[in-house]
Amino acid sequence: MKTHGPTPLVEVRGLTRYFDVGRGRRVHAVDNVSLSVAEREIVGLVGESGSGKSTFGKTLLGLHDKTAGEVLFRGEVLPAKYRAADYQRLAGNMQMIFQDPYSSLNPRMTVGEIVAEGLRLHTGVSNAMARERVAEWLGRVGLQPDHMSRYPHEFSGGQRQRIGIARALILEPDFVVCDEPISALDVSVQAQVINLLGELKESMGLTLLFIAHDLSMVRYVSDRMAVMYLGSLVEVGRADELYFDPKHPYTEVLIGSNPEPDPELERSRPSTAIQGEIPSPVNVPAGCRFANRCPKVMEVCKSVTPQLIKLKDLDREVACHLYE
Amino acid sequence: MTQAAELLTVENLNVEFDTYGGVVQAVRGVDFSVAAGETLAIVGESGCGKSVTVQSMMGLIPMPPGRITQGSARLRGQEILGRSRLQGREIRGAQIGMIFQDPMTALNPTMTIGDQIAEPLQVHRGLSRAEAAREAIRLLEVTRIPEAATRAKQYPFEFSGGMLQRAMIAMAIACKPEILIADEPTTALDVTIQAQILDLLQELQRETGMAIILITHDLGVVARMANSVAVMYAGKVVERGSVDDIFYRSAHPYTLGLKAAMPSNDPTREQSLQPIEGSPPDLFSPPPGCGYAPRCPHAMKVCQQQQPLETALSSAETGRPHGSRCWLHDADSPFKPAELHFIESGGEAEKGAIL
Numbered sequence: 001m002k003t004h005g006p007t008p009l010v011e012v013r014g015l016t017r018y019f020d021v022g023r024g025r026r027v028h029a030v031d032n033v034s035l036s037v038a039e040r041e042i043v044g045l046v047g048e049s050g051s052g053k054s055t056f057g058k059t060l061l062g063l064h065d066k067t068a069g070e071v072l073f074r075g076e077v078l079p080a081k082y083r084a085a086d087y088q089r090l091a092g093n094m095q096m097i098f099q100d101p102y103s104s105l106n107p108r109m110t111v112g113e114i115v116a117e118g119l120r121l122h123t124g125v126s127n128a129m130a131r132e133r134v135a136e137w138l139g140r141v142g143l144q145p146d147h148m149s150r151y152p153h154e155f156s157g158g159q160r161q162r163i164g165i166a167r168a169l170i171l172e173p174d175f176v177v178c179d180e181p182i183s184a185l186d187v188s189v190q191a192q193v194i195n196l197l198g199e200l201k202e203s204m205g206l207t208l209l210f211i212a213h214d215l216s217m218v219r220y221v222s223d224r225m226a227v228m229y230l231g232s233l234v235e236v237g238r239a240d241e242l243y244f245d246p247k248h249p250y251t252e253v254l255i256g257s258n259p260e261p262d263p264e265l266e267r268s269r270p271s272t273a274i275q276g277e278i279p280s281p282v283n284v285p286a287g288c289r290f291a292n293r294c295p296k297v298m299e300v301c302k303s304v305t306p307q308l309i310k311l312k313d314l315d316r317e318v319a320c321h322l323y324e
Numbered sequence: 325m326t327q328a329a330e331l332l333t334v335e336n337l338n339v340e341f342d343t344y345g346g347v348v349q350a351v352r353g354v355d356f357s358v359a360a361g362e363t364l365a366i367v368g369e370s371g372c373g374k375s376v377t378v379q380s381m382m383g384l385i386p387m388p389p390g391r392i393t394q395g396s397a398r399l400r401g402q403e404i405l406g407r408s409r410l411q412g413r414e415i416r417g418a419q420i421g422m423i424f425q426d427p428m429t430a431l432n433p434t435m436t437i438g439d440q441i442a443e444p445l446q447v448h449r450g451l452s453r454a455e456a457a458r459e460a461i462r463l464l465e466v467t468r469i470p471e472a473a474t475r476a477k478q479y480p481f482e483f484s485g486g487m488l489q490r491a492m493i494a495m496a497i498a499c500k501p502e503i504l505i506a507d508e509p510t511t512a513l514d515v516t517i518q519a520q521i522l523d524l525l526q527e528l529q530r531e532t533g534m535a536i537i538l539i540t541h542d543l544g545v546v547a548r549m550a551n552s553v554a555v556m557y558a559g560k561v562v563e564r565g566s567v568d569d570i571f572y573r574s575a576h577p578y579t580l581g582l583k584a585a586m587p588s589n590d591p592t593r594e595q596s597l598q599p600i601e602g603s604p605p606d607l608f609s610p611p612p613g614c615g616y617a618p619r620c621p622h623a624m625k626v627c628q629q630q631q632p633l634e635t636a637l638s639s640a641e642t643g644r645p646h647g648s649r650c651w652l653h654d655a656d657s658p659f660k661p662a663e664l665h666f667i668e669s670g671g672e673a674e675k676g677a678i679l
Contacts (some may be wrong), residue, residue, distance in 0.1 A: 220587035259544030
């Protein structure tokens with residue numbers, strides 16, 4: 001383990017993923033995104049639907065082929081297009097927790113089979129050993145070992161998400177992409193799942209990419225936070241600093257639109273609603289992608305694409321011409 | 325307790341459903357009231373009965389299997405429950421409009437947006453086809469849909485989620501209702517679009533003076549929109565009061581639990597999330613006592629055995645009654661009101677010592 005130096009656990013360089021949708025049209029789902037995640041760090045990735053945050057997570061894990069760019073894991077460049085052997089080799093290192101605890105568990109498999117599947121495929125453990133590990137993991141995520149023989153439909157949403165967590169973590173990966181792990185859950189249950197992830201992160205030394213659209217929760221969970229808009233990163237920084245002092249106009253709007261559970265604060269702050277909606281990611285025009293909705297738009301924004309640049313005196317990167 | 329100008333008063337509403345598994349008691353004695361021009365938020369988690377409550381007022385509960393077993397809902401003194409389909413039409417869509425969580429499934433995919441908005445205008449306001457079509461375009465303009473005349477000729481699949489919700493609002497306000505019921509209107513939308521829709525609802529309320537009943541699970545949206553709040557749990561309203569009472573003088577342990585389970589965005593008060601352990605009770609056989617007792621950190625013996633009644637709490641200057649259905653607040657409670665701050669500070673009651 002030589003990773004205690006400055007090498008990040010996961011480093012993404014210029015990751016790009018386009019989807020061709022026929023008639024020469026091309027969806028720019030993820031466009032030239034660079035982001036690194038240090039060992040034991042939680043990076044929160046926020047953005048509206050259609051911003052490409054889930055595609056980024058999946059492409060990062062090799063679930064989509066990369067159109068361009070590369071992903072490094074502990075300094076090793078991962079293949080642009082995974083073959084069966086690559087999944088076999090990397091599954092023990094990198095895993096994913098999915099958003100919808102209803103559709104991400106096979107209804108015909110028992111909980112025991114679901115959680116044990118990774119073990120069966122990626123390690124040579126005996127059935128008896130696998131059962132023991134599954135029982136241990138069900139306990140760790142707050143379920144009962146005898147839930148093993150039940151089917152997913154017998155569980156509530158929060159319990160199903162715990163099953164999904166046990167399935168992802170039983171191989172003891174180093175890096176986990178959590179794609180909206182709590183957005184399908186009720187508030188009181190969200191806190192249960194977040195605390196569980198926090199405990200497991202501590203005990204296992206996990207590194208997490210936490211993808212979500214709930215800004216308050218992402219700020220709470222993450223060490224650093226990255227904001228995505230229409231396939232590109234617009235701002236990256238320490239979670240608290242970014243949340244309380246956003247620099248990019250889009251981040252400002254996004255955080256200003258997030259209603260806080262505090263009536264006095266809500267009455268006192270002006271509405272920051274902006275007009276328009278996130279444009280189609282098909283054949284994205286040149287220039288800043290936020291230009292058509294930006295309250296601070298300038299002439300240059302319409303023609304020149306801003307790059308992420310580091311701000312002076314702040315641990316922050318912003319892709320906006322205002323800061324050049 | 326009631327204010328002078330209550331527009332809608334719901335009392336002791338009970339709704340149940342026959343299912344293969346038995347009878348589900350979805351709503352078990354709900355009371356609330358709304359005044360003209362104000363926004364009432366009904367808050368609660370999935371399965372707490374908040375949607376069933378408003379659907380029963382709109383006559384949208386399929387009967388059978390549904391059944392309103394008790395209760396009344398009076399709009400300006402006039403009973404609106406238990407009407408026939410035809411009688412219900414005078415209320416539904418005319419005096420009370422409704423918008424739903426998922427506009428994509430709530431709208432008819434085979435009709436143009438303009439025709440769908442025109443339909444209630446012909447039914448309820450007796451406009452001619454041409455008049456209704458013109459009025460539909462005007463309503464789309466009112467809800468800030470650009471190029472309304474062109475958009476009126478399009479179908480739902482040609483609209484984005486935010487635009488569809490605007491079209492739904494246009495339809496709901498077409499007959500100038502006194503009350504607009506919004507059932508999770510922004511849950512399916514992104515925050516920037518949510519902000520636009522919430523702004524629009526507030527503007528329309530200012531212009532028309534309609535009351536809004538907002539159903540949501542998002543306490544941020546409640547803080548932004550509501551004048552008064554009813555917190556529901558397991559088919560009952562467990563606490564109600566002005567928005568300030570609910571947020572700053574929360575009384576019921578469930579309300580307090582919800583607040584503690586959410587991250588606070590106050591940087592000076594960084595605390596860890598306190599989840600509410602367990603899950604809501606099975607409404608096939610609701611517990612004899614308080615529905616929240618099995619998850620409540622302050623539950624006493626009486627809580628398991630008997631349903632608490634609503635206790636009126638001292639309300640601050642707001643003028644709206646603040647009440648909590650909790651034995652801790654009962655006159656016979658072993659705690660004096662002043663001692664109840666222990667809940668706020670997250671302390672444990674010394675149950676053994678008192679019981």
